[in-house]
Amino acid sequence: MGFQVMSMTDAAAARVRGIVENSGPDVRGIRVGIKKGGCAGMEYTIDLVTEPNPKDDLISRDGASVWIDPAAVLYLLGTQMDFETTKMRSGFTFNNPNQTSACGCGESVELKAADLAELARQKAAVPAG
Numbered sequence: 325m326g327f328q329v330m331s332m333t334d335a336a337a338a339r340v341r342g343i344v345e346n347s348g349p350d351v352r353g354i355r356v357g358i359k360k361g362g363c364a365g366m367e368y369t370i371d372l373v374t375e376p377n378p379k380d381d382l383i384s385r386d387g388a389s390v391w392i393d394p395a396a397v398l399y400l401l402g403t404q405m406d407f408e409t410t411k412m413r414s415g416f417t418f419n420n421p422n423q424t425s426a427c428g429c430g431e432s433v434e435l436k437a438a439d440l441a442e443l444a445r446q447k448a449a450v451p452a453g
Contacts, residue, residue: 328383329381329401330381330383330390331405332388332390335406336388340353351372354389355391355393358399358400368416368418376391380393381394390405400420402422403420403422
C-alpha cells in the first residue's frame with residue numbers, strides 16, 4: 325500500500341461534499357495546490373474539479389474527493405486538511421508538518437519539502453496490521 329499524501333477530517337469531508345452539491349452537476353470535488361505568494365512566501369490554493377488531472381493524487385473520505393496537484397505533493401505530505409468555523413471566519417485549515425512559519429494574518433505560509441527518507445523510516449517502523 326502506498327503512502328497517502330494528505331488526510332481529511334470529518335469536517336473537511338463534509339464541507340467538500342457541501343461545496344460539490346452546491347456547485348453544479350459537473351463538479352466532482354476540489355483540487356488543493358500551492359502557489360507562491362503572500363508575505364510568508366506560499367499560499368494554499370483550492371479549485372473546483374470538473375475533470376480531474378490524471379497526474380493528480382486523489383484522496384477520498386465519506387464521498388468527498390480531493391485531488392492534489394503533483395507540484396504540491398512534497399509540500400503536503402503528512403498534512404491533515406480540516407474545516408473550522410469560528411466567530412470571525414470559516415475555512416479550510418491545513419495541519420502541515422512541512423510548515424516552518426506563517427504570516428501574522430494566517431493567509432500565507434513558509435513550507436519546506438517533506439523529508440522522504442524520514443517518512444520511509446516512520447512507515448517501516450509501523451507494524452503491518
